[in-house]
Amino acid sequence: xxxxxxxxxxxxxxxxxxxxxxxxxxxxxxxxxxxxxxxxxxxxxxxxxxxxxxxxxxxxxxxxxxxxxxxxxxxxxxxxxxxxxxxxxxxxxxxxxxxxxxxxxxxxxxxxxxxxxxxxxxxxxxxxxxxxxxxxxxxxxxxx
Numbered sequence: 001x002x003x004x005x006x007x008x009x010x011x012x013x014x015x016x017x018x019x020x021x022x023x024x025x026x027x028x029x030x031x032x033x034x035x036x037x038x039x040x041x042x043x044x045x046x047x048x049x050x051x052x053x054x055x056x057x058x059x060x061x062x063x064x065x066x067x068x069x070x071x072x073x074x075x076x077x078x079x080x081x082x083x084x085x086x087x088x089x090x091x092x093x094x095x096x097x098x099x100x101x102x103x104x105x106x107x108x109x110x111x112x113x114x115x116x117x118x119x120x121x122x123x124x125x126x127x128x129x130x131x132x133x134x135x136x137x138x139x140x141x142x143x144x
Contacts, residue, residue, distance in 0.1 A: 042093060077091055
C-alpha cells in the first residue's frame with residue numbers, strides 16, 4: 001500500500017479496533033452499534049442534536065431515529081426538545097449510560113495502549129495531531 005494511501009489504513013485500524021472491542025463490549029451488555037451511539041452522543045456534548053449525532057455516525061436522521069427510540073427504551077439515551085427550537089431533538093446520555101460509558105472508556109484506553117505500544121511519544125503525538133486535522137477537515141466537509 002503506497003504511503004499516501006491513508007484511508008485504507010484508517011479503515012483497517014477501525015476494523016481491528018472493532019474486532020478487539022466487540023467481544024469485550026458484549027461482556028458489558030453493549031453492542032458495537034450501541035458503543036458508537038453512546039460515543040457520538042458523548043463526543044457531541046450536552047447540546048448534541050439528533051441531526052448532529054446522525055452526521056457523526058454517518059447515517060440519516062431517520063435511520064438514527066429507530067436506534068434512538070430503542071436506546072431511550074433501554075434507559076441509555078435521553079431525548080429532549082431543544083429550548084431554542086422545540087422541533088430539534090437533543091440527545092444526552094442517561095446516568096446509566098454514563099456509568100457504562102466509563103467502563104467502555106477503560107476498554108478504549110486499553111485498546112489504545114495496545115495500538116501505541118513500542119511507539120515513541122513523539123510519533124504518537126504527531127499521529128494524533130495529523131488525525132485531528134483530518135477529522136476537522138472531514139467535519140467541515142460534512143457541514144459544507
